[in-house]
Structure formats: C-alpha cells, structure tokens
Amino acid sequence: MSILVDKNTRVLTQGITGATGQLHTRACKEYGTKMVGGVVPGKGGTDFEGIPIFDTVEQARKSTGCNATVIYVPPAFAADAMLEAAAAGIELIICITEGVPILDMIKVKAYLAGTKSRLIGPNCPGIITPGECKIGIMPGYIHKPGDVGVVSRSGTLTYEAVYQLTQLGIGQTTCIGIGGDPIVGTTHIDALKLFNEDPKTHAVIMIGEIGGTAEEEAAEYIKQYFKKPVVAFIAGQTAPKGRRMGHAGAIISGGRGTAADKIAALKAAGITVAMSPADLGSTMKSVLEGKR
Amino acid sequence: MNIHEYQAKQILARFGAAVPKGRFATTPDEAAAAFTALGQPKAVVKAQIHAGGRGKAGGVKLLTTASDVRDFAAKLLGKPLVTHQTGPEGRMVRRVYVEEASDVARELYLGMLVDRKAGAISVIASTEGGMDIEEVAAKTPEKILTEAINPLVGMAGYQARKIAFALGLKDKQVGQFATILGSLYRAFNETDASLIEINPLVVTADGRVICLDAKMSFDDNGLFRHPDIRELRDPNEEDPAETEAAKFDLSYVHLDGNIGCMVNGAGLAMATMDIVKLYGAEPANFLDVGGGANTEKVAAAFHLLLADKRVKGVLINIFGGIMRCDVLAQGVVEAARQVKLNVPLVVRMEGTNVVEGKKILADSGIKAVTASDMADAARRIVKEIGA
Numbered sequence: 265m266s267i268l269v270d271k272n273t274r275v276l277t278q279g280i281t282g283a284t285g286q287l288h289t290r291a292c293k294e295y296g297t298k299m300v301g302g303v304v305p306g307k308g309g310t311d312f313e314g315i316p317i318f319d320t321v322e323q324a325r326k327s328t329g330c331n332a333t334v335i336y337v338p339p340a341f342a343a344d345a346m347l348e349a350a351a352a353g354i355e356l357i358i359c360i361t362e363g364v365p366i367l368d369m370i371k372v373k374a375y376l377a378g379t380k381s382r383l384i385g386p387n388c389p390g391i392i393t394p395g396e397c398k399i400g401i402m403p404g405y406i407h408k409p410g411d412v413g414v415v416s417r418s419g420t421l422t423y424e425a426v427y428q429l430t431q432l433g434i435g436q437t438t439c440i441g442i443g444g445d446p447i448v449g450t451t452h453i454d455a456l457k458l459f460n461e462d463p464k465t466h467a468v469i470m471i472g473e474i475g476g477t478a479e480e481e482a483a484e485y486i487k488q489y490f491k492k493p494v495v496a497f498i499a500g501q502t503a504p505k506g507r508r509m510g511h512a513g514a515i516i517s518g519g520r521g522t523a524a525d526k527i528a529a530l531k532a533a534g535i536t537v538a539m540s541p542a543d544l545g546s547t548m549k550s551v552l553e554g555k556r
Numbered sequence: 557m558n559i560h561e562y563q564a565k566q567i568l569a570r571f572g573a574a575v576p577k578g579r580f581a582t583t584p585d586e587a588a589a590a591f592t593a594l595g596q597p598k599a600v601v602k603a604q605i606h607a608g609g610r611g612k613a614g615g616v617k618l619l620t621t622a623s624d625v626r627d628f629a630a631k632l633l634g635k636p637l638v639t640h641q642t643g644p645e646g647r648m649v650r651r652v653y654v655e656e657a658s659d660v661a662r663e664l665y666l667g668m669l670v671d672r673k674a675g676a677i678s679v680i681a682s683t684e685g686g687m688d689i690e691e692v693a694a695k696t697p698e699k700i701l702t703e704a705i706n707p708l709v710g711m712a713g714y715q716a717r718k719i720a721f722a723l724g725l726k727d728k729q730v731g732q733f734a735t736i737l738g739s740l741y742r743a744f745n746e747t748d749a750s751l752i753e754i755n756p757l758v759v760t761a762d763g764r765v766i767c768l769d770a771k772m773s774f775d776d777n778g779l780f781r782h783p784d785i786r787e788l789r790d791p792n793e794e795d796p797a798e799t800e801a802a803k804f805d806l807s808y809v810h811l812d813g814n815i816g817c818m819v820n821g822a823g824l825a826m827a828t829m830d831i832v833k834l835y836g837a838e839p840a841n842f843l844d845v846g847g848g849a850n851t852e853k854v855a856a857a858f859h860l861l862l863a864d865k866r867v868k869g870v871l872i873n874i875f876g877g878i879m880r881c882d883v884l885a886q887g888v889v890e891a892a893r894q895v896k897l898n899v900p901l902v903v904r905m906e907g908t909n910v911v912e913g914k915k916i917l918a919d920s921g922i923k924a925v926t927a928s929d930m931a932d933a934a935r936r937i938v939k940e941i942g943a
Contacts, residue, residue: 287878339777365748365778366670367707373675374707389877401847403877403908418823419847420875424930427875427906444822446672473823476672499826502811502833503842510807510822510844512777513672518690523830540834541827542931 266393266438267413267458267465268356268382269332273397276330276354277302278321278345279337280312284360288336288401289315295398300328321352332356334390334399342386343368350381357449358399359385366512369447376449383449387512389419389441400441402426410435411464412548415455416471417444417478417511421499421541425469428545434552437465444511446475452482460490467493469548470535472526474500475514479526487533495548496530497538498523557774559788560604562653564772567747567785573739574732574766578655580604587629588622590654598657601625603632605647606793608688608771609639615649618657625654650792658768663756664723665689666767668740670750670775674704677744679737681719685756711741725765732765747785748778797860804856806845813838814868815937816861816899818854820845820879828873828930835934837941840867847878854887855894862895869900869941871933874907881905881913889920897922900940904933 275292279285280302289312293299301316301324308319318324321333333354335345342361349357357376364386376383384391390400394407406423408430416422422441429436440455442448452470459465468490472479479498486494501523503509505516516522530537538547559567565575579590591599603615610616615637619625629652636646663685671678681701684692693700701722703715716734725733740752751773758768779786791799801808807822811829815837819825822844829839841864845857861870874884884905892901904927905913917924925940927933 340780363777365781366750366775367677367745367748367778370670370676370707401878406907416823418821418827420819420821420877421823421827423875423877423907424824424827446670447675471823473826478672481673497827499823499830501830502839503826503829504809504811507809507842509809509826509842512775514822514826518693540831540931541824542831542929542934 266396267462268438268440269391269393269397269399271396273332273399274298274300274328274330275399276300276321276324276328276333278333278335278349280304280315280317281307282336285336286312291404292398292400295404297397297399300330321348321354325352325354330354332358332399335359335361337361339363339365343372346372346383347375350376350379354381357381357383358388358390359383359449360388360390360400361385362387364445366446369445373447373449384440385443385449387445388443388448389422391438391440393438394436402439402441406430407439408435411437411466413437413459413462413465413468414439414471415452415459415468416441417473417513418471418499421471424541425471425497425544429469429548432545432549434545434548437462444473444513446513452478453485456482456485456490460492465492467495467548467552469544470494470496472496472498473511473514474498474503474509474516474523475511475521477521480529483529483533483535486535493551494535495538495544495551496535497541497544498526498530499541557776557779557789558606558793559772560606560651560790561602561770562604562651563788564752564770565767567772568739568743568767568770571739571743571746573736573743574764575770576656576658576766576768578653580651580653581629582633582651584626584630584633587652587654588626591619591622591625594654594656596656599625600655600657601628601632602653602655603637603649604651604653605637605642605649606790607639607641607647609641610637613637613639615639648792658758658766659761660758660768661761662759664758665692666736666740666754666757668744668752671702671704676704676707677741679703679705679715679719681723683723685758689755705741711738725759729759729763729765736765736767747782748775749773750775797863801843801860804853806843806853806857806860808860809842811839811841813840814866814941816840816864816867816870818843818845818857818861818870818872820847820849820874824873824875828871831930831934832871832937835938837938840864849879849883849887851883851887851890854884855891858888858891859895862897862899867899869902869937871937872901872903873930873933874905876905876907876909876913880909881907882909882916885913885916888924889916889922892922900937901925902927902933902937902940904928904930
C-alpha cells in the first residue's frame with residue numbers, strides 16, 4: 265500500500281513540451297509511471313515521444329482516463345492550469361512550478377475547497393511511491409520501497425532524508441514534497457492524516473522549516489490522533505529574523521515561525537526531533553528498533 | 557519588495573484611501589519649496605527609509621516655516637538615520653517627505669496581510685495605534701482583531717462595519733473607515749501586495765479618518781505583472797551582494813559568520829547552515845543556486861562567496877537531482893581558476909552523476925577536500941579554518 269499514487273495512477277503532464285516538462289515526463293516514464301497524456305493549448309493532436317497531446321485537460325481526461333496531473337507551466341500560467349485540472353475533475357494535481365504569485369494561490373486554494381481535487385504544491389518536487397509511481401522532479405534511484413512515509417516542505421533536503429534512509433536499508437511507502445510556498449494545497453497535517461490511515465506506513469519523517477505555524481499545528485494533530493512514530497527535522501535554526509530564506513514561505517515574521525518554537529512544539533507532542541540534518545536516517549532507525 | 561512611505565501613500569490614494577497631501581524632496585531647497593507649495597501653516601517632515609521607528613530616532617518633525625523645513629531637511633539628507641530597525645549602522649536618508657500636519661484625536665492600527673493559516677488576506681486592527689504592533693500582540697493579544705476575507709467573495713460590508721465598531725468608530729467615521737478598508741483591499745489585490753500597514757490610522761480632531769503613515773510590501777513572485785511597482789525598487793535600500801546575486805537568479809542572504817555555503821535547494825541550504833553551527837562555526841551566508849543551475853551560475857555563486865572578505869572557508873553541499881554533480885564540479889573548477897582560491901574548500905556531492913563530478917574535481921588540481929556526507933563536510937570545514 266501507499267498513499268495517493270501507485271502503479272495504477274494514470275498521469276497527465278500540463279506543459280509537456282517545455283524543457284522541464286519534456287525532461288521529467290521522460291524520466292517519470294522511464295521510472296515506470298503511467299504517463300498517459302499531455303496538455304499544450306494549440307498542440308492538440310500531436311504527441312510527445314508517443315504520448316498523445318491535447319488542447320485541454322477536459323479532452324485529455326475523457327480520452328485517457330487520467331486521474332493525476334503534473335504541472336510544469338511557467339508561474340504566470342500555473343494558477344490557470346491548476347483551475348483547469350480541478351474543473352476537469354482530476355483527483356490529484358501536482359504543481360511543480362516555483363514562483364506562483366501568492367494571491368493566485370489564495371484563489372486557487374479557495375476554489376479547490378469546493379471540488380474533489382487534491383493539490384500538492386506548488387513549488388515542490390512532487391510525490392513518489394517507490395517502485396510504482398514517480399510524479400515530479402526527484403531522482404528516482406535514491407528511493408526504495410518500504411514502510412516509512414516522508415513529508416517535507418523542501419526538495420533537496422527530502423532527497424537527503426530519503427538517501428539516508430535507503431543507505432540504512434529503510435524503504436519508503438510514499439514521499440511527498442508539499443512545497444516551500446506560504447500557501448500550499450496539501451499541508452503537513454493533510455499528509456499525516458493519509459499516512460495514519462495507510463496500514464503499510466509504520467513511521468513518518470516530517471521535515472519542516474522556518475515560517476508559518478504548519479509544524480506547530482502538525483505537532484498538535486500528532487499528539488492527539490497520530491498512531492505511528494514520527495521523526496522530525498526543522499531547517500533554519502540559524503536563520504535570521506525577517507529574511508526570506510530562498511523559499512517564499514521560509515521567513516520568520518513578527519517573531520513567529522522560528523525553528524526553536526517549532527522544535528519545542530514537536531518535542532512537547534512527544535515527537536523525536538533530529539537536531540542535525542545528518543541524523544535523519546539514523547534517528548529513524550533507532551526509533552524503529554526501539555519500537556520492535 | 558519594500559517601498560517608501562510616500563510611494564505607498566501615492567498608491568493608496570490612487571485606490572481612493574484618505575491620505576494627507578504631501579510632496580517628496582531630495583534636497584533642502586526642494587523641501588522648503590514643498591512646504592510653500594502645500595500652503596499650510598504647519599507641515600511634518602519625514603525621513604524616507606525602509607525602516608520603522610523613524611519618529612523616535614529624530615527622523616520626523618513638525619515645522620511651521622519654510623526655512624525651518626530647509627534646515628531640518630539639511631540635517632537629515634545625506635546622513636544615516638539609526639532606528640531600532642536599522643541596526644547600528646543606520647540607513648542613509650536620500651529623500652524626505654513634506655506632508656500637511658494633522659490634528660490627531662485618536663491613533664489606531666490597521667494592517668492587511670497574507671494569512672497563511674486562513675489561506676486568505678486578513679485584516680488586522682487594533683485600538684493601540686502608533687505602537688509596535690508585535691509588542692501589542694505579545695503583551696495584550698486581546699487588543700488585536702483579525703478578520704479573514706474570503707477570496708472568492710471579497711471584502712463584505714459587514715466585515716468593515718464589524719471592525720469599525722470594534723475600533724470604537726462612530727457616525728460618519730464608520731463609512732470613512734469602510735472606504736479606506738475597501739481601498740486597501742483593492743490596492744492589495746491589484747498590486748500583488750504582501751503587506752499593507754497603516755500605523756497609525758488616525759481620527760482627526762474634526763472627525764476625519766486618515767492614513768497617517770503607510771507601509772507596503774509586495775510579493776516578489778507577483779511583480780512580473782506590475783512594471784510600475786517594480787520601478788519603485790530602491791537599490792540603495794538593498795544589500796549590494798544580494799542585488800548582485802539576484803542578477804544571476806541566485807537566492808542569497810548575507811549573514812555574520814565566516815563559512816561561505818553554496819547549496820542547491822532552500823531547505824538543504826538552511827540545513828547546511830544549521831549543521832555548520834552544530835559543529836561550532838557560523839555560516840557567512842545562505843546561498844541557494846537553485847535546481848537547474850548551469851556552470852556559469854555556479855561560477856557566479858562562487859565569486860559571490862569569495863567576494864565576502866570575512867569568508868575563511870567554503871563549504872559546497874549539493875544533492876544532485878535535476879542539477880548534475882558534473883555540472884557543479886565544472887562550475888567550481890572554472891570559478892576557482894578565475895579567482896585565486898586562497899581559503900579552504902570542502903565539497904560534498906551526492907546524487908546524479910556524482911562519480912563524474914568527483915572525477916572532474918580530482919583531475920582539476922584544485923585544492924578541495926572531498927567529504928563523504930553532510931556531517932563529515934561540516935566537521936572538515938570547521939577543522940580547516942581552525943575554529
């Protein structure tokens with residue numbers, strides 16, 4: 265088992281003919297993901313390396329029966345792409361695009377709340393169920409099927425965590441990059457709820473960073489409802505106040521969103537916090553061994 | 557991106573918010589002329605810098621003659637103003653704003669920001685105007701009112717009235733406040749703002765509600781659709797190294813330590829800073845070269861790190877995903893050949909094409925220490941600089 269995506273997931277690429285769209289559609293297909301179609305307005309009827317291209321998501325949905333879509337279109341068009349996917353009834357929308365205006369995301373998120381679609385991202389690496397389905401830009405080979413779930417606001421730091429796990433022989437059920445923007449479709453709590461219900465997931469690594477209060481809210485949720493061990497890491501312990509650290513959402517503002525606050529909240533909820541990013545894998549290993 | 561008070565007031569006035577009349581000046585003579593042109597018995601002269609606390613720091617003064625305005629402007633212009641937000645070095649004053657004086661009866665606080673938790677724009681209001689709002693929030697949270705605005709509906713009339721009554725406004729002031737709030741909300745949406753702060757919003761002795769101060773910040777990701785707002789950028793208010801980094805699409809933040817860090821990805825870059833600190837040293841910067849970095853970009857990043865004279869050692873931490881380790885290695889080799897590398901360099905690479913990348917570094921003849929993992933990298937760079 266896994267969450268959200270598996271070997272039966274049928275994936276569409278919005279923006280399949282752009283450089284990024286081409287590169288990653290190819291890589292995901294090679295990984296074994298069922299890449300069933302692409303959407304590029306005006307290029308309907310053509311194909312990308314045998315993958316049919318459609319003018320609209322609605323047409324693609326009808327023809328291919330896709331139930332997930334990945335968006336690589338430029339920031340100015342990303343919100344429209346997300347809305348189009350939701351309007352076409354696509355169950356899972358993954359937006360990789362970095363730099364989407366925040367007011368666009370506020371509207372998209374409000375619109376999606378009234379639909380059956382789930383959004384992951386934007387500004388995220390995507391989602392992978394190792395050995396079955398990879399949607400996004402993460403390097404596939406560092407992953408290994410197993411029973412640890414991973415949820416993270418970061419891209420490369422997630423790869424780091426996954427790599428450490430795999431090196432120690434610990435595989436993953438599903439790894440979700442939820443994105444580094446202030447407003448994202450799927451939050452830490454949303455992902456944790458899914459992992460909670462997944463019998464195959466035995467433990468979870470949660471990677472957060474400075475900015476906002478998503479980790480504090482997740483800590484409260486874990487304390488009350490989460491049935492499995494969680495190992496957490498918060499990036500930005502040395503970040504100064506009031507400065508944006510690369511990610512649009514990684515900023516300590518009004519004295520809120522510090523790593524210290526988040527770590528304190530996580531510890532108070534009984535969560536094991538790795539203080540060094542080099543100890544993510546080994547901390548999970550000892551937690552799993554302690555459990556057995 | 558931040559802008560000056562007078563620019564924010566010009567934008568808000570364009571959207572129909574009540575602001576005092578004023579003119580900006582860059583010389584003492586211009587300031588005196590602005591006073592005369594206003595034609596009022598009194599005016600306030602305000603230093604224009606991107607930092608709060610100007611009043612307490614002596615950057616704001618109520619004056620009654622053109623010659624006093626000239627003298628005060630001469631005192632401010634061309635000199636740094638130190639406030640509690642600027643740091644000890646202060647900020648150079650290059651412009652002043654000359655504004656008609658208001659007879660203040662009450663000072664309120666009105667803010668509008670992106671509320672991450674609500675997934676909406678929220679209004680923040682308080683009766684405690686003219687104070688540090690973070691302090692008010694910390695000490696008397698019950699005096700802060702927050703109202704989220706549904707993005708699909710927009711600002712509803714009842715919300716404006718609810719806040720107005722909570723602020724103790726009455727009669728015509730309620731309508732005036734609702735107009736200001738509506739103007740602010742439209743300005744926020746139509747300029748891709750990330751923050752509007754009116755501190756204080758005042759009720760004058762004759763019962764008018766006006767924006768006495770104004771601060772606006774914008775979402776950098778939304779600036780592509782606002783060329784007019786982009787032009788308001790004041791490079792004098794920004795760190796030159798960060799401006800240079802932005803030219804190469806590098807994300808860079810200057811810090812106080814002595815270990816230069818180059819990393820791909822914001823989360824990993826923060827984590828790298830953290831592990832440097834865990835091993836007893838301080839990072840000199842945050843630097844994310846991004847996912848799709850090419851050789852030129854890596855070389856530019858390397859130049860940037862070495863331009864900081866406090867940097868005693870460089871730590872490169874790359875987890876190759878989209879970014880290939882061989883591309884990184886090539887960039888480092890090129891940059892190290894251009895600039896004379898006279899500080900220790902530790903490189904940790906993992907991921908796509910790591911074997912090729914390590915070979916390029918080894919064959920280049922550059923003195924670089926290769927680390928096996930993040931902890932090893934941090935340990936080695938700290939040891940190399942002898943911290």
